[in-house]
């Protein structure tokens with residue numbers, strides 16, 4: 001982890017990571033209080049991936065997301081209040097309270113959408129890449145998906161087509177070792193999913209997905225390559241979710257020693273230690289940043305809690321038929 005990005009950028013990255021973690025902890029708390037209709041898939045533990053990648057993107061670049069999408073939305077600059085309101089099923093949410101946790105999108109910040117269908121983001125990212133190429137702009141698309149999604153046909157189809165047409169897409173595999181309760185090694189003979197890139201003739205790299213700087217560096221190279229019209233890259237980020245797959249899944253299928261090892265590699269703790277160790281930030285500055293975010297999250301919750309639910313008559317509005 002080399003810290004030569006400048007204090008401003010590093011603080012911004014720490015803030016985003018801490019913001020995602022605090023947001024997710026709050027969502028879990030609200031879920032436990034029965035205030036969240038529908039299900040949730042928390043991103044806690046994987047913050048370095050979304051933040052490392054999105055810190056290389058401009059506002060007019062794009063991302064596609066997954067069922068585990070809150071972190072991607074926040075990293076790309078979507079509004080916390082509207083994400084939280086959507087999760088609580090409120091009218092002020094991104095889908096007017098009718099989509100919930102897995103359907104958040106904000107075209108104003110290039111967030112093309114989360115999707116509950118595993119692997120469905122890959123062809124959408126490929127299509128956005130094609131549109132960029134046809135419009136001849138220098139934008140890029142970052143496409144987040146899991147290890148499980150990399151076994152879907154869409155992974156092959158989208159990456160192959162993006163490779164052949166040299167589309168500006170960064171395929172980011174968040175390898176957290178599990179797809180629900182299915183361990184990667186029981187359904188794949190390759191250890192590193194990035195190896196699959198060679199099948200499409202594009203670069204593939206595996207990085208420590210709990211090291212935000214490592215992710216940032218890998219994404220920087222991939223983004224530069226994509227902006228120059230040299231085509232896509234597959235980045236595999238090895239990471240781990242702190243909680244179970246969804247809701248209150250106790251994740252009993254994960255060995256206790258494994259959980260312990262990964263919790264010790266917590267991306268936020270590691271980044272904080274690095275920032276303090278290299279005197280980029282002092283302890284009191286970090287505390288100030290964290291306090292500010294916790295206050296912000298309280299305001300976000302208040303806004304969402306006080307927002308109204310949609311009326312029953314609105315159920316058929318915004319429906320395409």
Ligand SMILES: Cc1ncc(C[n+]2csc(CCOP(=O)(O)OP(=O)(O)O)c2C)c(N)n1
Pocket residue numbers: 067068116117118119145146147148149150174176178179180245
């Ligand atoms: C096409 C499809 N198949 C199955 C499911 C059920 N499902 C939801 S999440 C999930 C696991 C996804 O695993 P991965 O891609 O590794 O993402 P992670 O949850 O680990 O972030 C599955 C099988 C689904 N939503 N869509």
Ligand SMILES: [Mg+2]
Pocket residue numbers: 146147148174175176177178179180
């Ligand atoms: Mg997974």
